[in-house]
Amino acid sequence: MTYLSRLLVACCLVLGLSVVAPIADAQINPTQQSVSEDALFEALGTGGTVAGRTTIPDPAAGALIKPENRSWAVLQGSTLYTLSIVAVVGMIVLLTLFYVIRGKIRIDSGFAGRTIQRFNWVERFAHWTLASTFIILALTGLNLIIGRGVIMPIIGENAFGTLSAWGKIAHNYLAWPFMAALVMIFLLWVIHNVPNKLDLEWIKQGGGLLKKGVHPPARKFNAGQKVIFWAVVLGGAGLSYTGVMLLFPAWAGTPADWQFYQTIHALIAAALSAIVIAHIYIGSVGMEGAFDAMGSGEVDENWAKEHHALWVEEVKTSQARNSAQVQTPAE
Secondary structure, eight states: OOHHHHHHHHHHHHHHHHHHHHHHHHHTTOOOOOOOHHHHHHHTTOOOOOEEEOOSSGGGGGEOOOOTTTHHHIIIIIIHHHHHHHHHHHHHHHHHHHHHHHOOOOOOOOSSSOOOEEOOHHHHHHHHHHHHHHHHHHHHHHHHHHHHHHHHHHOOOHHHHHHHHHHHHHHHHHHHHHHHHHHHHHHGGGGOOOHHHHHHHHHTTGGGSOOOOOOOOOOOOOOHHHHHHHHHHHHHHHHHHHHHHOOOOOHHOOOHHHHHHHHHHHHHHHHHHHHHHHHHHHTTTTTTTOOOOHTEEEEEEEHHHHHHHHHHHHHHHHHHHHHHHSSOOOO
């Protein structure tokens, strides 16, 4: 073979390889397909989902763009954002006005200097566990709704990111002691919080909160406290159920179901936060002697007579009966 012939064969081989190479690539990537911009807009316009492929068990993780999520995103960024701020700030403003107009609710007859046990240590433990966990859950949850617009501009992106990361951990884990304490207070106090006719009279007189010297009779829990109790129990149950669905998305069902639970969770949290703020006000700066009930468990006798007169009578009667039984000699 001459030199010219060898050169011709080499050129043919190079040309042949350049033609075969794309065919080989096509065989290695048989599903490779370019997606045009028109195809993407067509999918979005018909309510479809732009999705890729994933190797993990959850096929929903491959969804890149889902048009129906836009309405949920708008709900988070506008409606829930506004409602959360109105619920919390609005209640604080109302309570401030009430304090300015009515002032602190004093014990009209003054402190007696004698105390009566209102709550034992088990009841106080359940209350403070529920209260402390709810406050942290409320703050960390509120941060997810309004934090980006309210907190981040103040503390910066880095600090906000760290705060939110730790807040998420706290929110996920403190939910469990919150639920346990919720069950405890239900079992401890449900018998005292059954509504009755006496509550109507308490409501008619405004619970004695609006006028000085007015003290409608009440047992261990008055009508206002019963409202707080059932709001916390039912609202807490709603938060617990929807919260578990958020923690375990597979149990929630479809992504739309998860979004529904998240929305209900946020709405209940906003309403319950406003109610708890009012409860905190009455139990601290709003009413003289009220904090002792959950502080030491012992309340002043005059305070108890003014706000829970029938309960005091029941306690006195029980104490007298027990004392008589101890003094009576056995036959």
